[in-house]
Ligand code: NA
């Protein structure tokens with residue numbers, strides 16, 4: 091009965107349009123009252139849920155991303171990517187994917203990637219004879235790359251949801267190979283669609299231009315080197331690197347590019363406050379919700395339930411993937427990570443799956459969820475920058491969904507794709 | 517009714533603006549503290565031990581203040597599918613039910629946040645040396661704004677004024 | 691049929707978790723099924739600071755926690771947390787089984803809690819990735835991660851090293867990359883955290899031998915009949931020898947494992963200068979007459 095109160099209140103509030111954070115919070119509040127427990131626990135979990143040092147990486151990486159979009163770093167990265175692959179068939183599609191690789195290497199937000207890369211690429215592609223839906227589809231699906239490549243604050247959310255005992259550095263490294271694999275498969279998919287539609291080719295601008303774009307984009311690329319080099323050489327920890335990203339973005343945009351005005355700075359700060367307050371409030375309220383799930387022994391019954399279905403890890407992984415994909419089409423990423431990790435991670439571990447590997451599967455899976463209706467934040471952003479209705483985008487997005495799903499299956503069933511690289515660094 | 521509501525909205529708009537500025541200053545301060553922590557440890561080979569708990573506490577303030585402002589400005593993530601198919605009057609009632617639920621949660625933030633603060637007031641926070649009650653000051657302060665902005669939304673709706681939702685343009689009068 | 695919900699931050703199968711489960715079995719048998727215990731392990735209900743508050747408010751009924759989080763709440767708990775206060779684990783057992791232990795258990799009464807029993811937390815020693823530490827001079831300028839507690843920070847400073855705050859989950863990569871040089875912990879945690887893979891020098895200085903405590907919520911305790919209260923107290927006492935046996939086995943197992951992995955262990959170390967360096971720490975923290983008397987009583991315990 092307690093579970094009906096918990097999930098019933100949650101679903102009811104969700105359906106009447108209550109903000110997700112408060113759906114979680116109010117549902118927990120109602121259930122605790124129903125159980126006749128002191129309600130103080132709900133607000134204690136909320137408060138402790140947001141008082142975690144490692145969470146600080148989320149505002150910092152989001153802040154750094156905002157500063158980079160406003161301070162011209164993002165545009166320069168896109169120009170560099172264009173110089174590399176613009177001359178291939180459907181070249182701007184490839185540019186779009188490669189831009190997400192570069193942008194994703196400095197930001198951890200798929201929505202930021204879709205708006206930064208899409209805002210630049212979609213109009214360009216439209217002007218050069220590409221269909222808008224094609225441009226939007228690539229923008230949307232390739233932004234999942236930003237979630238996999240470090241830095242990724244969603245990996246940090248996962249580590250925290252797992253009890254803070256999974257190394258963030260390992261998670262960051264584990265996402266690299268799957269992220270690059272996704273980029274490769276998406277480039278193939280966009281080439282294939284481009285050939286079928288007969289999209290144009292851009293002239294190769296020569297190595298001189300590549301050099302020029304490279305120099306112009308260098309400060310953005312250096313950030314990647316600083317984050318990696320700084321963490322690997324022990325100057326700062328993985329979560330402190332987010333802070334260095336902010337400091338560096340401020341230095342470059344204020345002093346090197348001189349592209350950030352005081353007004354831009356204030357707006358970037360407010361934008362970061364708004365986004366992170368929203369995300370972290372969800373995390374805090376989900377901590378109350380998660381506490382109740384644990385208190386009511388839900389994870390344990392889930393394990394038993396799945397063990398009754400099958401004892402084959404391959405089947406279990408497929409089931410977990412399907413459940414996550416379905417959930418991901420209805421809900422957003424960070425609340426889902428927080429809600430599902432305490433339930434699914436013990437299941438995965440019980441079936442011998444490495445927590446780091448499971449983290450990569452989870453992020454990729456929920457990343458696909460960001461691109462699918464009805465609730466797909468990244469899909470919405472893509473359609474907004476392309477100014478097309480969601481239906482127009484979704485009608486032709488299948489090759490890209492297919493590519494992402496193929497990578498999901500590869501990542502799920504070949505643990506080495508995720509675990510090989512972190513092992514090399516250990 | 518509308519006119520009086522508009523002048524109230526002006527006051528709450530100022531309050532939201534002030535909260536946003538405070539939260540923004542908090543974010544910049546956090547940036548400075550953690551940068552100092554890295555600098556001291558790596559360059560000066562000396563550790564500052566209070567930067568971590570201090571910035572965690574600042575983070576609490578900016579999350580709860582930012583979340584409260586988000587209610588007024590409507591930037592929280594929500595899920596609107598069902599509402600599209602319902603008639604406007606039903607929609608308005610459900611929106612008010614939702615604001616009432618959020619406001620109720622805000623009351624909980626104040627009331628139970630206070631209980632926690634009272635119970636921990638005699639403790640001392642490690643490295644900061646201040647009372648444990650400070651841990652819960654952000655949730656109480658944020659809760660007060662959540663309640664205030666939820667009531668404002670209900671009143672605005674009753675007065676026939678616009679209330680912002682996720683994905684829409686923000687309020688103009690703020 | 692009352693189920694007492696008990697929290698523990700350690701994983702399933704850990705000595706403290708198993709001991710509370712055993713206590714539950716004894717209780718169920720002796721109460722003829724009236725009372726049983728359900729253990730929520732692996733910090734499912736929150737970290738120690740949080741579950742202490744939950745126990746105080748009566749949200750959960752029992753809690754197995756370290757004394758560290760109580761140091762800023764209950765003055766008396768600071769004494770067993772003092773560096774080098776116990777000469778050995780046996781000394782600690784004697785003290786905690788005696789009047790000083792009872793005095794600390796009683797102190798929980800003023801904070802909506804009932805102190806039931808003391809468990810073992812092992813002895814904590816320093817480990818690092820740089821060199822075998824054989825004297826205080828070796829620690830000069832090294833960076834060690836300690837738990838966020840003023841006393842432990844002061845202890846590390848008094849030894850000439852730098853105390854560096856860091857979340858537990860980042861310590862492994864912190865040592866590996868060199869953000870910090872090392873940390874300090876007992877054998878089981880040194881083993882389970884994998885820190886021995888990156889910090890191969892362990893120095894048995896045993897600076898902290900801090901017992902852990904099993905407490906009950908005052909609300910839950912008062913809700914039991916006098917007879918059942920006595921059953922709970924007795925079962926908690928009876929779980930202590932079980933716990934000590936499990937702990938010793940676990941410690942031996944972990945020690946053997948890290949030795950096998952090629953960790954260099956410094957056992958031959960003169961602790962006297964380390965202990966002498968603690969004088970300012972004792973001066974700063976042992977301030978009230980009550981605490982001073984407790985320190986004297988502990989030192990007088992054979
Ligand atoms: Na990224």
Ligand code: NA
Pocket residue numbers: 186187189190203204207208228229230232233
């Ligand atoms: Na893209």
